[in-house]
Amino acid sequence: MAGKLMVAGGRPLRGTVTVSGAKNSAVALIPAAILAETTVVLDNLPIISDVGIYTELLTELGASVQRNGDQMIVNPESLKSVPMPNGNIKKLRASYYLMGALLGRFGEATIGLPGGCNFEPRPIDQHMKGFEALGAEVRNEYGSLHIRAKQLRGAKIYLDVVSVGATINIMLAASRAKGITLIENAAKEPEIIDVATLLNSMGAKIKGAGTETIRIEGVDSLHGCRHSIIPDRIQAGSYMIAAAATRGDVVIDNVIPKHLEALTAKLQEMGVHIYEMDESIRVVGQPEYESVDVKALVYPGFATDLQSPMTSLLTQAKGVSILTDYVYNNRFKHVPELIRMGAKIKVEGRSAIIEGGILSAAKVRATDLRAGAALFTAALTVPSGVTEISGTEYIHRGYENLVANLRNLGAEVWEEESTELTAARID
Numbered sequence: 001m002a003g004k005l006m007v008a009g010g011r012p013l014r015g016t017v018t019v020s021g022a023k024n025s026a027v028a029l030i031p032a033a034i035l036a037e038t039t040v041v042l043d044n045l046p047i048i049s050d051v052g053i054y055t056e057l058l059t060e061l062g063a064s065v066q067r068n069g070d071q072m073i074v075n076p077e078s079l080k081s082v083p084m085p086n087g088n089i090k091k092l093r094a095s096y097y098l099m100g101a102l103l104g105r106f107g108e109a110t111i112g113l114p115g116g117c118n119f120e121p122r123p124i125d126q127h128m129k130g131f132e133a134l135g136a137e138v139r140n141e142y143g144s145l146h147i148r149a150k151q152l153r154g155a156k157i158y159l160d161v162v163s164v165g166a167t168i169n170i171m172l173a174a175s176r177a178k179g180i181t182l183i184e185n186a187a188k189e190p191e192i193i194d195v196a197t198l199l200n201s202m203g204a205k206i207k208g209a210g211t212e213t214i215r216i217e218g219v220d221s222l223h224g225c226r227h228s229i230i231p232d233r234i235q236a237g238s239y240m241i242a243a244a245a246t247r248g249d250v251v252i253d254n255v256i257p258k259h260l261e262a263l264t265a266k267l268q269e270m271g272v273h274i275y276e277m278d279e280s281i282r283v284v285g286q287p288e289y290e291s292v293d294v295k296a297l298v299y300p301g302f303a304t305d306l307q308s309p310m311t312s313l314l315t316q317a318k319g320v321s322i323l324t325d326y327v328y329n330n331r332f333k334h335v336p337e338l339i340r341m342g343a344k345i346k347v348e349g350r351s352a353i354i355e356g357g358i359l360s361a362a363k364v365r366a367t368d369l370r371a372g373a374a375l376f377t378a379a380l381t382v383p384s385g386v387t388e389i390s391g392t393e394y395i396h397r398g399y400e401n402l403v404a405n406l407r408n409l410g411a412e413v414w415e416e417e418s419t420e421l422t423a424a425r426i427d
């Protein structure tokens, strides 16, 4: 449903919120499951639209998929490598993992170019470079990639850019290649370790996930297993930022505090009080914050997926902060919308220069998932009036139960069906 999120801000968030499993793991683990020849059970799945679309994609491929709350049972016994040029494949970015998974399982895949949050061009040349190094032929015809290999063979692959998606896609295909694959300059995000853990439980032989060199010894077949998904560090980080922005006091539960170190350090530098427990983090907001400079980098640096909501928090600091994204060249679609809410922000190259000040209610549009996070964070700080955020379909890609969670924390938030008929802004 195209909807709008209505936020009457100005209330500090207080209480406890429990974070779901990680979107960026889930959307890789679900396709990884089809490499198995028997049933895979995934626990702690987030209930978000990306997972719903992936459930449909697996069904279209002939797998039997059962969902019970946060559990998914995938039986891939009747799976086929059906060409998937259009439809659901275009609805999410991580559909590209079906390329690696089908290539590993059947030696062939025909998959349309991915959709999802296109806040800037997001090439997948490194994925293709990896498949080709493994011996596959890749043809791009009418917006679909046809990938074929008579026999995948292990290879040494140096990634020109550190890419989460390319690292995982190559791991998926290489786990069924003959011989040894080395991925050099691999991404180190926790979700990569999660995927390697699942594949190893399925019988793969992967070492080094979480470091810059991953070694995969191909195996002849993979089998079913049961796996629990890691907590979503981006959802957790978003609640931490919202708690600080509203000067609230929130315990965020079901987190791995180590995954959030870069954010925690930055919040502390601003003056936010943070207490880490084994599986939870308490964030206690303060009346005043110092301005800081933030650099979004690959893991373990500050996550680019948190830079948009962080932009909103920095509007609450004294003075001028500079936020630079070194992962994406131009991930600032949230900035013009924040400016509509009275924020003083200038974008120069890959940096946003943010001057602190009070925001006001406005009608704004989320054009991607984390732009949505930036907007609900900003709206929660607005002292009076109701902010209307359209584009909730993006927000539902990555935040399980957002409205209920924020309401439990004392926010006045609700969702309404959008009556906008066109993409043009009518306000």
Ligand SMILES: CC(=O)N[C@H]1[C@@H](OP(=O)(O)OP(=O)(O)OC[C@H]2O[C@@H](n3ccc(=O)[nH]c3=O)[C@H](O)[C@@H]2O)O[C@H](CO)[C@@H](O)[C@@H]1O
Pocket: 024, 025, 027, 093, 094, 121, 122, 123, 124, 125, 126, 127, 161, 162, 163, 164, 165, 166, 187, 304, 305, 327, 328, 329
């Ligand atoms: C489903 C998922 O896990 N999505 C995450 C994943 O996206 P995704 O895996 O798509 O992002 P990448 O890590 O691949 O992208 C990092 C950078 O490398 C560039 N690049 C990437 C691949 C490629 O073949 N060529 C190339 O030039 C991209 O344009 C980008 O500038 O990591 C991003 C960076 O942490 C996060 O923002 C996304 O939330």
Ligand SMILES: C=C(OP(=O)(O)O)C(=O)O
Pocket: 093, 094, 116, 117, 305, 369, 370, 398
């Ligand atoms: C950009 C994101 O996701 P995706 O790569 O799935 O579009 C995100 O989670 O912020």
